[in-house]
Amino acid sequence: MVKKNPLRRLSVALRLTEAYQPAQSPDSMMNAPSLNQFLTDAKASYLKDVKEDPTKAAAWTVVMGNEAGGVWSLSSLERLTESFADLDTLASSIAYAWILSEVDKVLSVPLLPMERADLSLRAENLHALKMAGLSEDALLTLTELADFRPQKFALVDHNRLGPTYDPNAEVVAIIDHHHDEGFYLNANPRTISPCGSSASLVAALLPPEPPAELCTLLLTAVLLDTDGLKPGGKATDVDRSSALFVATKSTISNSIPPLSALSPIDNPDPDALYDAQAIKDLVSTLTLKKTDVSHLGGFDLLRRDYKEYTHPLPWVPSQPAIKVGLSTVPARLKAWGSDGRLEKDAVEWMRRRGLTILGVLTTFRDTKGKMLGKSGKHGKHKREMAWIILQETEMEQISAKGLTIDTLANRLFASLEADTEIEVKKHKKFDVEKSSHLPPKAKVKVYKQGNAQATRKAIAPLVKKTLESTGPSDSTAESGKEGPASKY
Structure with missing residues (x-):
């Protein structure tokens, strides 16, 4: 008997992708590059097109999270650098770019809307990257883009481009958990649903056997945004179901009880992970790193x-x-x-x-x-x-x-x-x-x-x-x- 993935039911219930069907079979995922290699290759190929053929570069889908303070001034092409991607933005953009590229075979690259020198401002991000086996050098930031402005976006962790972006830029997809500002109604998917973390919505789109490193990255974001899935807190059923799935597929899966011990497959316990010691330890570490700003x-x-x-x-x-x-x-x-x-x-x-x-x-x-x-x-x-x-x-x-x-x-x-x-x-x-x-x-x-x-x-x-x-x-x-x- 084939086990049912609770996230597939969740995906349909939320109408995330109208009963999402991956373009690639699970077997083909076995030959996919590592997550770090995917990021490295995507960044290199995109920047090559930016340098050599801007027309080809404009065809790429740039997956970007909340840019906070803005990016470009349209009048002068001056880059506004005061934007610091949080862990939800970081994980969601990397994960959705991987899904577009490796599952749906759409040219895509994640962009962190911040300068490379500012990566150190968020110690929790660096810790999550290390846990996922990802190199900072593999990430695309504003520092590498110079004056080039992307023309096609997939937005995660927000649902409206800032006023400093090209007003003619196309937004082809949105996955977000904030208030719907009512823009880009033709985006597909256009998933704007309240929950603790955008990473939970992205996790619901993963194929049955995603990379363990990617699951680890998403798990850290969900846990940090929901105070470790604390009952009665920010976590919704979407967050709990997504966390349950990615935790058992992550690089720390051996440190938590088996899925069968945590929760029945067909009737998952919404608080199954909360009491797992490995989850509590991870939440404690991420929280300490996030709140330690003594060096700033x-x-x-x-x-x-x-x-x-x-x-x-x-x-x-x-x-x-x-x-x-x-x-x-x-x-x-x-x-x-x-x-x-x-x-x-x-x-x-x-x-x-x-x-x-x-x-x-x-x-x-x-x-x-x-x-x-x-x-x-x-x-x-x-x-x-x-x-x-x-x-x-x-x-x-x-x-x-x-x-x-x-x-x-x-x-x-x-x-x-x-x-x-x-x-x-x-x-x-x-x-x-x-x-x-x-x-x-x-x-x-x-x-x-x-x-x-x-x-x-x-x-x-x-x-x-x-x-x-x-x-x-x-x-x-x-x-x-x-x-x-x-x-x-």
């Missing part, structure tokens, strides 16, 4: 895990737009931002990116106490946030058209303070409102965040709603007077 200064911390947004302001008569950045930093403010360092590094970063607003979102554990929390980790999980608004760049022009920095600041701060999900209160031990290290007219507030479970995925929509909503706040914006916080 404030400027690198701000750009290490960064997302950027452009928000129109319909409540201002001229209806301008401003740029907002959100940086997630895995260390308390006092550890790296005291004595004016936060203000200096933040202002430098904001000026480089042309930001009007920067939100610095910290996440850390209070290690003063030695008690173990429910998670088995030392210290209570805490979050802080610092917000800086500059009277520079776009604001100087916008101010002459009906908006002042005071109006913008009051609107943002009132919205944050009124929100019942994030539960902020003024940070009395890190007060920089009167800092001498800020430019004139700049506005800043620092909060402690009561709800430590509210991540950037909760903060970003709140900021979007605050800045882009019309309604009661229109009149206060036009008059320059602020209404009560409840209006925001």
